[in-house]
Amino acid sequence: MTAMRYETRFCTHCATPLAPITLLEDSGEKERLRCAACGWTHWNNPAPVLAAIVEVDGRVLLARNALWPPKMFALITGFMEAGESPEEGITREVKEETNLDALSVTLVGAYEFIRMNQVIIAYHVRAEGEVRLSPELVDHRFYELDKLKCWPAGTGYALADWLRTRGHEPVFFTAEENAERRRGLD
Numbered sequence: 001m002t003a004m005r006y007e008t009r010f011c012t013h014c015a016t017p018l019a020p021i022t023l024l025e026d027s028g029e030k031e032r033l034r035c036a037a038c039g040w041t042h043w044n045n046p047a048p049v050l051a052a053i054v055e056v057d058g059r060v061l062l063a064r065n066a067l068w069p070p071k072m073f074a075l076i077t078g079f080m081e082a083g084e085s086p087e088e089g090i091t092r093e094v095k096e097e098t099n100l101d102a103l104s105v106t107l108v109g110a111y112e113f114i115r116m117n118q119v120i121i122a123y124h125v126r127a128e129g130e131v132r133l134s135p136e137l138v139d140h141r142f143y144e145l146d147k148l149k150c151w152p153a154g155t156g157y158a159l160a161d162w163l164r165t166r167g168h169e170p171v172f173f174t175a176e177e178n179a180e181r182r183r184g185l186d
């Protein structure tokens with residue numbers, strides 16, 4: 001998934017520039033970006049992002065996005081498409097990004113990603129097949145469960161929660177290790 005954000009500045013219905021307008025909502029008076037011409041409100045709700053802990057023959061696949069620093073490996077992620085269930089969406093993303101076929105899809109949990117205005121829905125995906133990465137991924141590694149290290153962000157907490165269900169107390173990167181891992185990204 002390519003991290004890309006757009007700022008909404010115009011009404012998506014009539015193209016009038018949006019302005020901060022206060023209206024009475026269920027929770028009280030609330031200022032939001034709204035359209036003075038047609039009344040459209042930019043709710044700015046978080047977008048759901050699907051994430052997969054992909055397990056093949058007892059090992060977990062982590063992959064590196066082409067835009068990421070060399071030491072950064074993480075879960076397979078992607079946005080839902082209109083008209084699909086989350087389970088269908090993560091099955092599709094795993095196929096598109098790794099060529100692996102899902103054998104089972106099990107919910108791990110939902111996690112905040114406030115910085116990106118997203119909510120992460122994480123799944124454990126048992127999969128099979130031959131790995132062929134999509135162009136947006138440049139590398140992948142398979143990890144034994146006791147070799148996995150978690151990172152202090154939504155998908156890392158999902159991985160930690162899942163490891164606990166498999167009897168492994170998760171180990172997190174230290175602050176220095178995480179800074180090294182993210183070097184070049186911030």
Ligand SMILES: [Zn+2]
Pocket residue numbers: 011012013014015016035036037038039040
């Ligand atoms: Zn409008």
